[in-house]
Amino acid sequence: MPTLDVRLLGPLEVRIDGAEVAVPRGKTATILAILLDDANSVVPLDSLIRAVYGIDLPKDPDTQIQNAVGVLRTKLGAARERIETVGRAYRLRIAPGELDLLRCKQNEDRARSLRLEGRIEEAAAAMRAALAEWRGPALADQAGAAVESIRRRYDEHRLALLERRLDLDLELGRHSEVVDELRQVAAAYGTRQRLTALLMRALHASGRTAEALEAYAALKDRLADALGADPDQELVALHTAILRDRPAAVLERPVEPPAPVRVPWLAPATLPRAITRFTGRETEIRLLDDALEASEDEAGLAVVTGMGGVGKTALAVRWAHRVAHRFPDGQLYFNLRGFDPLSDGADPAAVLAEALVALGVPVQHLPAGLDQRVSLYRTVIARRRILVVLDNARDAAQVRPLLPVAPGSFTLVTSRDRLSGLDAGDGADVVALNLMSEADAWALLVRRIGRTRAMAEEEPVRRIVAACGRLPLALTLLGAWAARHPDFSLASLADRLEQTTNVFKVLAAADLASDPRSVFACSYQVLGTRAAQAFRLFGLHPGPEVTPAAMASLMGGSVAEAEAALGELAEVHLAEQPREGRYAMHDLLRAYAKERLTEEVAPERRTAAADRVVAYYIHSARAADRLLTLNGEGIDPGGPGDGVHPEPLADAHAALAWFETEYPVLFDLVVRPGAVADAAAWRLAWSLAEYMVMRALSADLHAAQTAALAAAERTGDLLGQVVAHGYIGAAAILAGDKEGAERRLEEADRLADASGQPWAKGFTEYGRAALAAKSGEDAPALAHCRNALEHFRRSGERFWSYRALAGIGWHSAALGEFAEARRCFDDLADAVRDSDNPLAIGNARLGLGFIDHLQGRHDAALAHYAEAERILVAGGNLPTAAFARELTGDARMAAGAAAAARNDWRAAEAVYSEFGCVFELARVRARLAGPVEDAAAEDGLIVVAPGAAHERVEAAVREALHAFGYRVREAEPSNDEAVR
Template sequence: MALDVRLLGPLEVRVDGGQAAIPRGNATTILALLLDDAGRAVPVSGLVAAVYGDDLPLDPETQVQNTVGVLRRQLGAARGRIETVGRAYRFRIDEAELDTLRCKAKEREARALRREGQAEKAAAVLREALDEWRGPALADLPGRAAGAIGRRLDEYRLALLEQRIDADIDTGRASGVVEELRQIIAAHDTRQRLVALLMRALHASGRTAEALEAFAALKDRLADALGADPDRELVALHTAILRDRPAEPAAPPPPAASAVPAMLPRATPRFTGRETEIRALDRFLMDAGAEAGLAAVTGMGGIGKTALAVRWAHRVAHRFPDGQLYFNLRGFDPAAPGATPEDVLGEALAALGAGPVPAGLDERAGLYRTILAQRRVLVLLDNARDAAHVRPLLLTAPGSFTIVTSRDRLVGLDMGEGAEVVHLGPMPEVESEALLARRIGPERAAAHRDAVARIAAACGRLPLALTLVGSWAAADPHLALGELADRLAGAANVLNVLVSTDAASDPRTVFDCSYQLLDERDATAFRLFGLHPGPDLTPAAMASLMGSGLADARAALEALAEINLVEPLPGGRYSIHDLLRAYAAECFEDEVQEAARRAAALRMLEHYLHAALRAGTPVLDTGRPAPGVHAEDPGPGWFAAEHRVLHGLLRTQAGFQADLRVWQLGRVLAERALDGDGPGGDLLEVQALALAAAERRGDALERLTCLGYMAIGHHRGGDRDAARDCAGQVAHLAERAGGSWPAALAAYLDALLGGDPAAARRAKAGFREAGDRAWERRSRTLADR
C-alpha cells in the first residue's frame, strides 16, 4: 500500500495513487492535527479543544471518535494508519510518505553537511526541501487550528529559506541572493534575520554602503512598528561591517583613555520575582568588600539568567563609578562562533579608550588589567561557554566585580577562582503566576486565576515560555485564557504551541543551541530522556537505555548536568525539565531509526522489569535480559522511587516482545498491589494497560490474568457489577484455555465475589497443583473466612 500525504500546500492524501476524499471541516482539521504530530499520540482532549474551542457540542469526545471513524473509512487501504492509543490517536506514517517529514530529514542532512564544511551541498539539499512547498501550507482548510498549523509550517519554510541563503552566501553566491532577499524582506520587513543576511550579502558583494543603509532602514521600521531596537546580534554585525569598511580621512580621533563605559543592555521593566537570587548577589557583592568580586549565574536555556544578571547589574551600577562593561560571549550559539577572549579584550580596550590594541591575548589581557587597576568597574560576561572562556577576562582590581552567566555550571570558576554561584531553576509557582499577571494585567489574571495557574504549569514555570505566552495574551485582550490553558495542556507536544518567529524567544531554538554542541555519546543520552517516562532516572537505567557500560552512562549524565540540560538529584538520580523532555522526545523521534528506538524501548522495559523482580517477590521466569541491559540492585524504597516510571513504562508500544514485557511488568506490579490492603484504583490502572498489551499479542492466558486482577480491583473499589463482568470473562477464558491455574483463578473469583467456601477450596487445590504458593496462600485466607 503506497501512501503520499502533503500538507505543504493544499491538503492531499493519496492512497495507492488515488486521491482520498477527505470531507472538509472537522475531519480535515483532525487529520491535520494528527499529521502535524505524525507518529505521536494526540490525546482526544487535545483534539476536542482544537476542533471546538469553547463551543462544545453534546458529548464532544464521541463526536471526535465518530469523525476519526469517517477518516478511517475514507483512507481505505490506509485506514489502519490511524491507531488508537488509550484515550488518544496516532497517525503512523513513514518519513518518505509525508512532505513535512521529508523536509525535516533534508534539514538534518543539510545541518550535517554544514558542520562538515560542505555549504554548497547543504544549499542544494535545502533547495530540495523547499521544493516540497506547493503554496501556503493547508491554505485550503478552514478553522483556527488548521490555520495555526499552516502559519507555523510557512514560518518553517521561511527558516529553511534563511538557512539556504546563508549557505549560498558562504559559497560565494552573495551577489546572486541580494534581489531575492529584497523581495522577501518586502513581505517580512521587520524580520531581523533576513536583514542580517541582506547586510552580509551586500557587504560581501562590495556594497557596504547599501548594507549600512539596510540596517538604518530596519532600525526605523522597528521603531515605528514595534517601538523596539535591533537585537544585539544585528548591532554586532553592523559594528563589524563598520570596522571592516575602509577608514575615512575625516574619522574622529579615538576617545581618551579616561572614557567611562556604560555598556549594560536595557533591563526589562517587567522583570518579576527572583528576589532570593537578587539578595544572594547583593550579599556576594557586600562580602567581596575591597576585593575583586566574582559571581556566576547558571541554569538551563530560557531560565532567565541574562534577565536576572542585567537587572541586578543596573541595580548596583551606581557603586561602580568607573563604568560598566557588557559582552555577549555567545558560548552556546551554534549559528555563530563564540566570541574569543582575545576579541572581547579588543572590544573592552576600545570601549575604555585605549590607544593601539596589542595583537596577542596575553598582551591584551595585561593592558586591560593595567587600565582597570585603579578603577571600580562592573563587568557582565553573558552566555559563557565554560570557565576557560572567561578566565582571561576576570577583573583583579580591588572593588571591581565580575558577573558571569552560563548554561555550564562553571564548577571550574567555583573551585579555581572562588566564584559565588547562583543556580537558577524553574520559578516558584507564586512567582511564575506573578510574571504572567505582570504581563497580561493583574485584573485579568485575578479573574482567571485557575487558567493562569494551569498556563504556568504547562510552561514548566520556565521564564522564556511564560514571557512568550504572556506576550500573546497581552497582545490579544480577547484571547480566552482558559482556552489557551486547555491548548497548552492538551497538546501532544507543547513545543508545537510555544512557537515564536523570534529565535531568541522560541524555546525549541534556545534548547537547540545547547543540543547542537553535544558530542554523540552525550547527545544519545539526552535523546533517551525523551523515551524515558520520567520523572527521573539512575545512571544504571541510562546505561540500559544506551546499551552501554555504566561508566559511559554516568559520564554522559554528568556532562549533561554540567551544561544544565539535566538536573542532578540526591541519591545519584537525574531529572530533566518537562519542556526539555519534550524537546528530547522530538530529537529521539526525528534522529533515531525505528529499529534503534524499539531496541532502546525494550532495554528500558527489561531494565525495570528485572529490577522490580529483584525488589519484590519473583512471580515470573522472564529469562535473560536483552543484550545491553545493565543490572541494577534495587535498595529499600525502590518501588516508591520508581512508581511513576513503572506506570509510564506500561504505555510503551514497541512491538511484540515489548508487549510481553509490558504484560509481565503489569503482573509484577499487580502481585505487589494484592499483598497490600489499599484501594483498587492503582491495580485497575495498571491492568488496563497490561490488558491492552495482552490483546495486541492475542494471548488468552495473559488476558485472563489481567481480567482476574481487574476483577479484584473493582471488588476493592466497591463496583460489584464490573467485578462480576471481569470474573465472567475469566471463567469463559479459563474454560477455553484449560489447565489448573486458569481454573483456580476462576474459582478464586467465585469465592471472593460470592463468598463460596467450596470455590475457595477448589482454588487452593488448583493453585497448589500449579505450584503457585502466593495464590494458594490467598485462597487459603478466603477458605478460612
C-alpha cells in the first residue's frame, strides 16, 4: 500500500512514497483541501459543489466535480483508492501519520492529557511538536473562498495552540525566556487580549512590573483606537492584581472564563450479562459486524427485527459484548419496553435522563424538556466512541431522540417492528432475525439437556424442536424444564407438548411460530402451586421488577414462600433475576401471565391482590421516607393489613436504592387516575414528597401533589388537602416561583383553619418559614418557625416540633441572637436526649456547633460537628451527616486549615451526589469551585516603627476585625516548612 505524506498546514504538499505530486491549483486543489479538512469522513457531493462554486453554479456541477475528483485520483496514482465514493459522497482515507493536521491534533490531545496529569514539561513538549507541524499559514499557496475559510479556521487554531504553549511555559517558570516571543506575537496580534495577559504575567513574574503595566496601558489604547472597547474583566482583574503586587503564583491562573458545568468523563458500561449458552446466529453476527465496519467514522445504526421470543435481545447483548472493546468511551443499554403488556414503554425523556447521568451529568443539571435533553445528550457524546443498545423499541419515534449522531458511535436497536422509518430516513442496516435453523435449534436444546440424553431420545428431541417452532425462547424454557427433570421421558414431554393446544382451547388454531403460548403453557402447567400463583401474579404487578416482599404481598402469603416461588420461576427460565432480590419477566411471558390471571383467578381475589400490592407500595414508601428523612410521623396510615409485607429496608442506602428503582412505579400509582384508591393516593404522594424535594423534582412533585389534592378533595379530606397544597407550594419554591408558593400556602392555611387541626396549622407555618428561608429572610422565617412550634406542640407531634425548634435555633443564630439560638438547641438536645431520633439529636449538636462557629470558637464548633456526624452516621441519616461534614469544613476553613476544609467539603459532596441532594450539592460545589473566602478576602498590612508596642496594635486590629465579622489568616507555610 503506497504511503502518503500530505501537508496543508502551510503550502499544500502531497507526496506518494516520497515522490512529490503536483496537484493542479483551483478546483482540484480545493476539493483535496476540503476532503483533507474532513479526513476520513464522508463529504457529500453537494457540499463540494457549494464549496467550489458557491451560488454561481456551472451548467452541470455534479459532472464538473466528479471530473475534478477523477483528476485528483489520477494525480494520486497508486494511492487513488484512498478517495472512496460513498453514494453521492466522497471520503479520503488517510492515516494520522500521513497528514500534518492529524499529527498536530494527536500531539494537541496528548498535551491536554499530560497537562491534566500534571506532567507540564511533557505537555509543553507535545504542544511544541503540535506547533512544529506548521510551515506557515494553512494552504498558503491556494486561493478561493472555501480555502480562505479553512485557512482562517486553522490559523486561529494555531494561535490558540501558541497561547496554550506559552501558558505552559509560564507554568514551568520560563517567564523571562518567553518575554521576547510574547512581545513579538502580542505586537502582531495587537488587540488579542489573551496574548497581552500572558505578556503581563511573564513581565511581572520576571520583576518587570512597570513594563507589565505599560503593556496593559498600550493594549487599552489599541482597543480604544481599533474597536472603541475596554479590556475585558479578566484582564482588568489581572491588572489590578499586579498593581496590588499580588504574588506571581496568584497570577498563574490562566485568564479564562470559568467553564460552565464540567461533565466528568465517565465511560458507562451498562450492558446486561450475556447469555452463556448462546447458540448459532453466525450469519446475523457477521451482518452486524459488516454494518459496524461500514459505519466507521460515521454514526452507525443497525436494527435487529424479528418476532417476540426469537432471540433479538440475546443476539444484541451478545454482539454488543463482542465489540465492546471498540467503544472505549462507553456502552449503554436501555430496555425501551416497547411491547410491555402492562405499560406504554419507556419515555425517551426518562431514558435520556438515565443516559446523561450514566455519562456523568449531575442530576441537578438535567434539563426538563425532551429537546433540551437530546441537545445535551448529543453534546456530551459529541466526541465519544460509544455503543448504544436500544432493546425492545416500539417504533422509530421512540428511538430517534436516543440516537447518537457523532461519528464513531454506533446504535443497535431491537424491535418486533421493522422500524422502516429508521431504515429509510436514518440509513439503518436492518438485520432480520428469523426462527433458528433446525440445526441451531437442536443445538440450543441439546446444550441444555445434554448430548447423551439427546442422543438417547433422538426422535422426541426432534419432535420437541418442531413443537417449539424453532423459537429460541420456547426452546430455552423447555430445555430448562427438561434439565430440571432428568428422569422425565422426553417422549412424554413431546407428547404433552403436542397436546397442549387441546388443553388451552384459546390456542386451538395457534401456530407455534407466531404464538408460543402452548410452549409457555407446558412450562406453566408443571409449576408448583405457589410458583404458578406467583407466575400469574406477575401479570398484576405494576412495575417491571418484583421483589420477594412485593410478591408475598401479591400472594398474601409469607416472604419465604414468595422467595421460593420466584426461585422456581427463575430456575425454569419463566423469570429472570437481573440482580439479587429482584425478578423480571419477558414481556411475552408477562402477557401470558396476565391472560392466565384473568382466566383462572376470580375478580375479587384479583382485586384483593391488587389492593395488597398498593398497600405494599404505600407502607414501603413510608418506611423508606422515614429512613431517609424521618418524615412521616404526621399522619398514621394505619397498619399494612393482612398479607402485606412492606419492603424490609435496612438503612438509608437501602431506602434510597428502593426509591430510585421504584420511583417510576410510585409516581405512576399516584398520578394515574384510579390506580390507587383516593384515600390512599394522597398518603402515598406524601410519602414520596420529601424524596422529591431532596431530588428537586419540582415538576413531578407538582404533578403528584396535584393528583393527591384531587383525591383528597373527592374524599373531602381537609388534612390531605392541606398537605397537598403545602407540597405544591414546595414545588413552586423549588421552581423559584415565590408568588405561586405564597398562593398555595395561603390556601393551605385557609384549609388548615377550617380543619381545626393544630398539626395542619403548624405544617403551613413551617412551609412559610421554608419560603422565607429560601429568600434569605431569617427574621420572618424565625417568626413562622415559632408559630409552627406552638401548633406542633399542641398537636403533640414530636418530629415536626423538633424540626420547628431546630429552625428557630438556626434562624436566631443567623440573626446573631445567639442566646436564643443556644436556648433552642439546648432545649432540643434535652427533649431528644433519650429518644430514638438521631436526626433531632444530631441537629441539636449541629446547631450548637454553628453558634460556636459564628462566634469564632472553632475548636468547640468542630467538637459539636464531629459528635453530630457520629450520631447521624450511626442513625443512618447520611445526607444530614454530610451536612455536618460540610459545616466541619466551614469551621476548618475559618480556622485557617484550608486543605482540611476542602477534604471535608469533598466528603460531603460525595454523599450529596450519591443521594442526589440537589441544593446541598450546588452549595458545597460552590465552596469547592473556588476559594470562596478569597473572593471576599483582602490583604491587610500593619507597619509599626521601632520602639512601639506593636503587639498592642496587632491585638487591636484582630479584635476590630473580629467585631466586624472577619479574622486574620496567616500565610500558609510552604511545603518545606510543613515538612520541618
